[in-house]
Amino acid sequence: MKNKEITNKWIQYGVVAAVAVTLYATGLHAEVIGFAQRGFLATGLMDPDVEQYAQMAKTEGQSLDEMQKPKPTQADFDFNLIDKEGKAVSLSKFKGKVIFLNMWATWCPPCIAEMPTIDKLxxxxxxxxxxxxxxxxxxxxxxxxFDKRKGYDLPIYSPASNLPAMYESNAIPTTYVIDAAGNLAWTHKGMADYSDPGFKEFLQSLK
Known part of the structure; x- marks a missing residue:
């Protein structure tokens, strides 16, 4: 009986190992882990924290002009990109608009986990x-x-020059938000649920 239990356990371990090897061999392990992490995003614990900015932008009885605000950090637009069609684009092309800049990769499970919320946004x-x-x-x-297979049709780019120092991060995903005035308004390292209504309001406040 004991030998049978040991044999069954080894069979179970073998099946798990075979599945793991298959996932890594096919490159699907990131998507499987990302799918699991998506459930964590659904708890609301990973909603983007924009409260500090909101408090700075809205204080009781004061407008932004009346407040003593820290000097904003000017975003670096000296950065070239390659779009889906292979055309060169400068980040400066988007000056005057709020910019949602997200660093991601197909091998990064947290990137894959947050992607549906970015697509919705x-x-x-x-x-x-x-x-x-x-x-x-x-x-x-x-x-x-990956973008096509998932049906996202997101504006995907590849770096065509070195990343400016202000966009270098030791973690991905990392998201930067640049306001319409060209200031780096918000930085977030790690995954987040960008379908959160509060984040949408935050972006609208940066116009």
């Missing part, structure tokens, strides 16, 4: 906000294929 605010989904994949075709 893009559907709702794509005309008001410039979305720059910057793929850090070595093979840009892989990122474009």
């Amino acid at each position: 893009h559907e709702e605010m794509g005309d008001e906000v410039a979305f720059v989904m910057l793929s850090l994949d070595q093979n840009f075709d892989k990122a474009k294929a």
Whole structure:
């Protein structure tokens, strides 16, 4: 009886190992882990924290002009991109609009987990906000294929020059929001639920 239990356990471990090896071999492990992490996003614990900015922008009885605000950090627009069609684009093209700049990759589970919420935000605010989904994949075709397979049709770009120092991050996903005045308004490292209504209001406040 004991030998049978041990044999069954080894069979179970073997099946799990085989599945894991298959997922890694096919490159689908990131999507499976990302799908699992998406459930964590649904709890609301990962809603983007924009409260500090909102408090700075709205204080009781004061307008932004009446407040003593810290000097804003000017965003660096000296940065070139390659779009889906292979055309060179400068980040400066989007000056004057609110910019949602997201660093991601197909091999990054948290990036995949938050992508549906970014896609929803893009559907709702794509005309008001410039979305720059910057793929850090070595093979840009892989990122474009992922976007097409998922049915997102997001504005995906690849870096065509070195990242400016202010956009260098030790983590992905990392998201930067630049306001319409060209200031770096918000930075977030790690995944978040960008379908949160509060985040949409935050973006609208930056016009």
